[in-house]
Amino acid sequence: MRELANRLDVTLPTERRPRRLRANPALRRLVRETRLDAGQLIAPLFVVSGRERREPISSLKGHSRLSPDLALAEARRLAGLGVGGVLLFGIPDAKDPEGNAAADPDGPVAGTLRLLREAALPLVSVADVCLCEYTSHGHCGVLKGEAVDNDATLPLLAGAAVAYAEAGADVVAPSAMMDGQVGALRSALDSSGYQATAIMAYASKHASGFYGPFREAAGSTPGFGDRKGYQMDSANGREALLEMELDAEEGADILMVKPAITSLDLLALARQRFDQPLAAYQVSGEMAMIEAAAERGWIDRRTVVLESLTAIVRAGAGIVMTYFAADVANWLTEGR
Numbered sequence: 001m002r003e004l005a006n007r008l009d010v011t012l013p014t015e016r017r018p019r020r021l022r023a024n025p026a027l028r029r030l031v032r033e034t035r036l037d038a039g040q041l042i043a044p045l046f047v048v049s050g051r052e053r054r055e056p057i058s059s060l061k062g063h064s065r066l067s068p069d070l071a072l073a074e075a076r077r078l079a080g081l082g083v084g085g086v087l088l089f090g091i092p093d094a095k096d097p098e099g100n101a102a103a104d105p106d107g108p109v110a111g112t113l114r115l116l117r118e119a120a121l122p123l124v125s126v127a128d129v130c131l132c133e134y135t136s137h138g139h140c141g142v143l144k145g146e147a148v149d150n151d152a153t154l155p156l157l158a159g160a161a162v163a164y165a166e167a168g169a170d171v172v173a174p175s176a177m178m179d180g181q182v183g184a185l186r187s188a189l190d191s192s193g194y195q196a197t198a199i200m201a202y203a204s205k206h207a208s209g210f211y212g213p214f215r216e217a218a219g220s221t222p223g224f225g226d227r228k229g230y231q232m233d234s235a236n237g238r239e240a241l242l243e244m245e246l247d248a249e250e251g252a253d254i255l256m257v258k259p260a261i262t263s264l265d266l267l268a269l270a271r272q273r274f275d276q277p278l279a280a281y282q283v284s285g286e287m288a289m290i291e292a293a294a295e296r297g298w299i300d301r302r303t304v305v306l307e308s309l310t311a312i313v314r315a316g317a318g319i320v321m322t323y324f325a326a327d328v329a330n331w332l333t334e335g336r
């Protein structure tokens with residue numbers, strides 16, 4: 001091989017040498033195009049009723065269902081690390097076909113929000129707005145026969161959003177994929193005096209196999225059927241942009257895509273088309289793949305976590321929901 005190479009007359013076809021800027025760590029840092037900041041990360045938290053209650057979630061390594069007092073302690077830790085916000089999901093004590101507990105002012109989400117407001121942490125409080133954790137059948141809205149009734153679901157989502165705004169949520173995040181849900185929330189919030197509460201819309205949410213571990217965490221697996229009648233077909237990108245367009249028109253302040261790893265093209269397109277902040281949710285299955293491979297020694301956990309989040313931000317997301325928020329915030333501080 002070496003002999004053959006010695007006989008060849010190879011000249012550099014160009015004087016352009018991109019490697020000049022890769023020569024040492026300082027140069028590489030100087031020309032880095034995408035930087036992560038703990039302030040752009042949002043940590044999902046699962047809250048349950050009670051006090052000093054911590055139930056480890058086996059499918060989400062390192063995460064637990066927490067009672068409001070412990071959720072506050074966790075939020076305090078995250079704020080101390082510089083994490084930008086927390087996204088609350090509630091697991092109620094009792095479920096019914098209409099998911100009434102979603103709007104319970106004494107439920108774990110509202111209770112945690114009130115504690116967060118009192119503590120006045122430098123952290124944005126976001127409340128997920130959906131019915132699937134609260135319905136006995138596990139679907140994201142109320143049923144008419146075996147189908148989810150879109151328009152009958154809207155007032156229930158709006159009621160939950162108003163309850164969270166009243167408890168102190170800075171942002172409500174409707175995730176049910178009902179048509180018109182952003183407009184319904186906006187009008188209900190405004191007419192209830194919560195004009196200042198922002199809406200982060202799960203605008204492009206694909207029906208996805210990557211949500212598996214979350215469903216164990218939130219106890220929200222549908223009792224029958226699937227969610228393909230309301231969540232989007234993952235094959236569709238133009239439809240995703242239409243969903244974002246509609247949510248923007250209805251008053252969404254922030255547009256989110258989910259899952260992140262399968263929506264990088266949509267983030268890039270949306271960044272060109274919309275001026276709202278864009279968010280992406282690195283979902284439970286994305287986390288699980290990294291954790292499982294790292295556990296087997298097949299990949300380096302820290303490298304891959306940072307690489308995946310950097311790619312999501314590079315694609316166009318300014319905000320990322322991630323189960324790695326605390327780890328990343330720690331690593332970024334070490335790196336300073």
Ligand SMILES: [Zn+2]
Binds near residue numbers: 130131139175176
């Ligand atoms: Zn749902």
